[in-house]
């Protein structure tokens with residue numbers, strides 16, 4: 001049984017992660033902490049556990065194996081260090097840190113201490129994204145040549161919001177939504193984005209970070225692609241897209257980049273031999289897949305507890321989370 005403490009209990013922790021911890025038979029929530037005492041109290045009482053407004057005090061008093069950090073980006077590095085100094089395994093929310101340098105430094109400390117570090121990129125636990133990866137791996141769309149990901153939401157001006165402040169969030173739509181797309185593309189292709197170019201701007205709102213961006217990229221393996229992320233599209237109009245085109249067909253996911261296992265996947269296998277000058281588009285029926293409707297966050301927690309129970313830390317995805325920040329660093333250093 002893995003005993004968990006939570007740092008930053010009020011946002012995604014309360015909405016998604018703690019409910020997932022409560023569902024996992026190998027996890028036990030033992031305490032929560034939030035900088036805002038009323039939030040700590042409300043979440044602690046909701047789940048029937050002790051609550052704190054100081055993370056060091058919580059880790060001194062409460063015995064636990066792992067710490068989940070669900071705080072704003074500017075808190076991640078210092079709180080990962082505090083948890084590691086207390087001898088804990090850590091599951092930190094995405095993005096791992098402000099930049100690749102910070103991420104690599106902290107990852108190195110976890111490796112030296114032999115403690116697990118996991119970063120909250122849960123999109124890869126959506127069963128349709130796992131299906132997409134399985135199809136790609138099995139060659140069901142041939143050589144993948146072109147990938148597109150589009151992810152958006154509505155995020156208007158909010159006074160004091162940390163995500164709208166570069167010094168607190170590290171960036172805007174790229175740092176918040178783009179990182180999910182980059183990580184997912186790398187997961188699906190088992191490849192890394194090597195070159196990236198971008199346009200980004202703040203167009204619909206007045207905050208200092210970007211509210212929209214278009215990224216184009218090439219992976220080490222030569223796949224070309226683009227990612228569009230927006231904070232300025234109403235939620236009801238934000239139907240995410242993920243498309244992979246290869247020499248033998250396509251995989252199209254619609255509505256799958258989300259906090260719930262929603263959307264659909266269509267797969268078309270249509271290999272072609274000779275050149276056909278008329279390019280007749282014969283209607284072909286793709287195979288449709290539906291999600292299983294499971295909790296992505298629970299799958300992610302189960303993966304974490306599985307690693308801890310194996311007794312061997314696995315840094316593969318933490319290294320990828322650092323690699324994602326190298327792509328983001330390149331984008332932000334262009335302007």
Ligand SMILES: NC(=O)c1ccc[n+]([C@@H]2O[C@H](COP(=O)([O-])OP(=O)(O)OC[C@H]3O[C@@H](n4cnc5c(N)ncnc54)[C@H](O)[C@@H]3O)[C@@H](O)[C@H]2O)c1
Pocket residue numbers: 007008009010011012013033034035036039070071072073075093094095120121122176259
């Ligand atoms: N994986 C996902 O699905 C997902 C979704 C949303 C957010 N996130 C990530 O989770 C993190 C938090 O985002 P959010 O939307 O929950 O933010 P939020 O602002 O809604 O919630 C953050 C919580 O942390 C608390 N907090 C702030 N500073 C703190 C500190 N120094 N110590 C302790 N608590 C502190 C706040 O009071 C608040 O309760 C970010 O890294 C974000 O990118 C991930």
